[in-house]
Amino acid sequence: MKLKVGDKVMWDNNPDVIREIIEVRPTGYTWRYPGDEPATLENTWISENSNDPFFDWPLWSKVDET
Numbered sequence: 587m588k589l590k591v592g593d594k595v596m597w598d599n600n601p602d603v604i605r606e607i608i609e610v611r612p613t614g615y616t617w618r619y620p621g622d623e624p625a626t627l628e629n630t631w632i633s634e635n636s637n638d639p640f641f642d643w644p645l646w647s648k649v650d651e652t
Contacts, residue, residue, distance in 0.1 A: 594620060594649040604649060 589595070589607050597603035609616035614634035622629040 589615065595646050596649050598645045598647055
């Protein structure tokens with residue numbers, strides 16, 4: 587899944603679980619739960635592609651906000 591800053595992704599097994607992408611790096615991404623303002627160390631999480639199967643799972647999809 588190709589993501590950019592501001593994208594929101596949803597866990598298909600529980601649509602209430604949504605992550606907002608706030609940084610994308612070649613090695614991973616940083617995310618938070620939408621509505622957690624401002625983004626601080628206490629409410630953001632850093633994941634790396636090498637240790638987080640997040641984007642390989644077919645259980646996640648982008649949230650269509652149109």
